Amino acid sequence: MSVLIVIPARYASTRYPGKPLAELKGASGVSRSLIERSWMAACEVNGVDRVVVATDDDRIRQAAEGFGAEVVMTSASCANGTERCAEAHEALGGGFDVVVNLQGDAPLTPHWFVESLVQGLISAPEAQIATPVLRCDGAALNSLLADRKADRVGGTTAVFAADHTALYFSKEVIPFTSKPYSETDMTPVFHHVGVYAYRPEALAAYPSWPTGPLETLEGLEQLRFMENGRSVLCVEVEAKGREFWELNNPEDVPKIESMMAKMGVE
Template identity: 80%
Template sequence: MSVLIVIPARYASSRYPGKPLVGLTGASGQTRSLIERSWRAAQEVSGVDRVVVATDDGRIQQAAEGFGAEVVMTSSDCVNGTERCAEAHETLGGGYDVVVNLQGDAPLTPHWFIEDLVAGLRAAPEAEIATPVLRCDGATLTGFLDDRKAGRVGGTTAVFDSTHRALYFSKEVIPFTSAYYAETEETPVFHHVGVYAYRPQALAAYPGWPIGPLEQLEGLEQLRFMENGRAVLCVEVDARERQFWELNNPQDVPKLEQMMARMGLD
């Protein structure tokens, strides 16, 4: 089964313009851009046939080609990363069995998250898209709640049924819990990891579907699949004591750098 990883990246982010080119300093003091760190994370994934950066911006193209990435130029009309992945796959001529969307703001994504994700999609023929979920510990849940209290959009949470079919994703913290948890204690809240694995037929159909009210309200691209009756598989992954966070706001930069320092990641 052939696997393509696409790293969609745009410069004109409404919340954080120029985010893919923001520098992150690792444990040894080496500073690399967010897009380079995401590309390096993709290189560690086993069983992958090709990795490309998909962008509509010449600055990102120049930076990506500068550190050795293959770049596919896509339209500025793409409204989200899934649409950009669909266009990139088509531009490359298609033919891949699984297309993985490794969003360019998640450089701490461990390789086994993606490996487990692809394996989960392979084992679930009824699913047309799969995405990882990670059970929150008390510290992560506290971070989510603090972001919301401060009016910031932090991580996304997910709820799913007994077969791991997604019921909903939200930028609010769901399900509601009034309990308080110790820093390392497991909680009933699952962090949605911003990676997707698509079957090519569903990915190709996606740009032609209308944006529904839930996708518009939440700003979450995966909801378009659900609003069109497509099964989204949530694959639970194990952090293996590794910290994970996405870069959503400028305030996340020092948080990510501190995590890399603690984990000794360069």
């Protein structure tokens, strides 16, 4: 079973231009770019045959090659990371059994998230795409709610059926709950972790499918699979004491740096 990890990265983010090159200080005060830290996270995953950065920007290419990453140049017309992964897989000649999209804004993604994700897809032949979900404790839920209250787009949440087939993903906090939770309480809300594992046939078809109204409204690429009748598997993963957050806004930098300091991430 051959596995490719693609880290899609674009410079022209609407919410955070230049985000892949944003610097994050580790526990010892050493600064590394977001794209380098995401690449380091990808390289820790077991059972992976190849890791590449996919970008259309020379600044990102130069930075990535500078720390030793393999880079695949893709077109500026890619609408999202999934389209960029599809283009990168094709440029590499295809042939991988599973393609993983480890988005370049998730440097704290533990290797076991990705390993569980790949195994989940392999074990569910009816699924064409799999993605991890992490049950929120009260602290994580309160962070999501604080972002929405401040009119910031923070993390994405997911709801799924008993067989873990996705029902919906949203940048709103779903399902609604009015109950207050302490920081250590486990909640019914699941944080969607921005990683995807695709079967290559579904990934190759994705760019040809129309963009539907839900993907347009939410700005969530995985909804295109659902709007075109494809099954998305939600794989529940365990934090194992590890804090997790994506870098969505400039305000997330100190939050992630604080998490790295607590975990001793250099």
